Amino acid sequence: MADDPQRNFRSAYYEKVGFRGVEEKKSLEILLKENPLDLEKLSTFSQRFPLPSMYRIHVWKVLLGILPPHSDSHALVGGYRKEQYQDIMEALEVMRYINPSTPSTHVYLRMFQLENQALPRCSETQLPDEENEDFLSISRAMEEIVDDPVDCYWLIKCFINQFHMKFGDSVPHLPKSLEHYLSQEEPRLLTHLKSTGALPQLPFSLWFRRCFAGCLPESSLQRVWDKVISGSCKILVFVALEILLSYKIMLMGINRLDGVVRFLCNIPQENTDAIVTKAIDLWQKYCGNPNHAV
Template sequence: MADDPQRNFRSTYYEKVGFRGVEEKKSLEILLKDNPLDLEKLSTFSQRFPLPSMYRVHVWKVLLGILPPHSDSHTLVGSYRKDQYQDIMEALEDEENEDFLSISQAMEEIVEDPVDCYWLIKSFISQFHTKFGDSIPHLPKSLEHYLSQEEPGLLSHLKNSGALAQLPYSLWFRRCFAGCLPESSLQRVWDKVISGSCKILVFVALEILLSYKIMLLGISRPEGVVKFLCNIPQENTDVIVTKAIDLWHKYCGTPIHAM
């Protein structure tokens, strides 16, 4: 797939969670007919098969516990954060919940419809942990390697000051920059993650360090470095992401499924 900076990441997910099979439809119709409020069966089904859009609202309501028996109401409730995504959070380790909530909050700023938002978050989290769960712990070393190639002086400063080990890796790599980048820039990064590469996260982090090199070199305490990197200026992030994508191509060619 050719890289298109204007391609909205949501289009990829609408394709991935779209309904194409016949057997899945038959299975779900039988399930809903037998017992529309069987939460365990619905949860199992939604984990095994992509759902057609005609059923997503129904299942979403059932999982939230807001659909009474035989109800035809199409009224949707507002965002509940933890309550709304409880079925997803139960599948995560406790320490992953805050990362998940940061991603969900960012997604809610991007996607207006709460049902679409729910399924996009569910798919994003599932793909991220399934495909990249084993790779995420190695990304800090990868960042160190590329920083040594691009700016060894800055790397030495971060090491000597003790800041390198305390960089906001969770914010960058586990939360995929949710809460760090504004939504307009975040979509471009997530587009690459969804397309099959978590390594783009390394190059976004690298470009942040390079872009604020002068500022970082002037900070001697690690907590000062972390505080600044967790609250980077928001007006220059589109340029940072563009340069990060250029670095990604420089070191990885034109990757389709890098790392």
């Protein structure tokens, strides 16, 4: 699609001068007119370029299998998805797992549990465990991105299911991978993190299990999730790496372990777009052709 370096240069130029994605948007529109949709091409596009926000939800739904490749089935299947959502919601209300004042993210959790046969019998005695907290964080972030509750539930559910299915085995290795790339980019910081004992205490579950939900604001987060949904979990390593690099000076100055961890769990929210842009660049640099990088 865009192996031509000239074209890549132009795109980068447009990004700088504010015409970001003019060409990308056009080529995505061409892809979206195909029937059936070519999932491979859509994934490749999404790996290479940020999705224009007007098409993001639609592309995510197709890539996550919420909508099938055939566009003329979208109305039918969309109807099924909506009915399924309503059926589950209604049953949970009747069984009093939820009521009108239940926060929507908790509603989504109960729905997800119902579908996975994991609904607790006595919810009032259940303290949310870590897995539930991961779910709730991702839900809260998805809710910021997606307005329609039916879409929102399906996206949360399929995002989490796909992530576990595709990357469940890779996630435990991501901290090691982060250490590797940090040793390439900034060995002094790595040494510092090791000597203060901070390295094993980095917020890996926030980064690699919640995919930065609750860490990055939604405008930056959705650009990371574009890459995750279209097939890369390695991008998570580079976002983490770029966070460490961006706050290198600050981190080198903190010698207390809890200080490092606390700071990284609550990074400033102003700078995150630049961090994600740099992370994507670095990811493309190390992983070369992003199509084949997992």
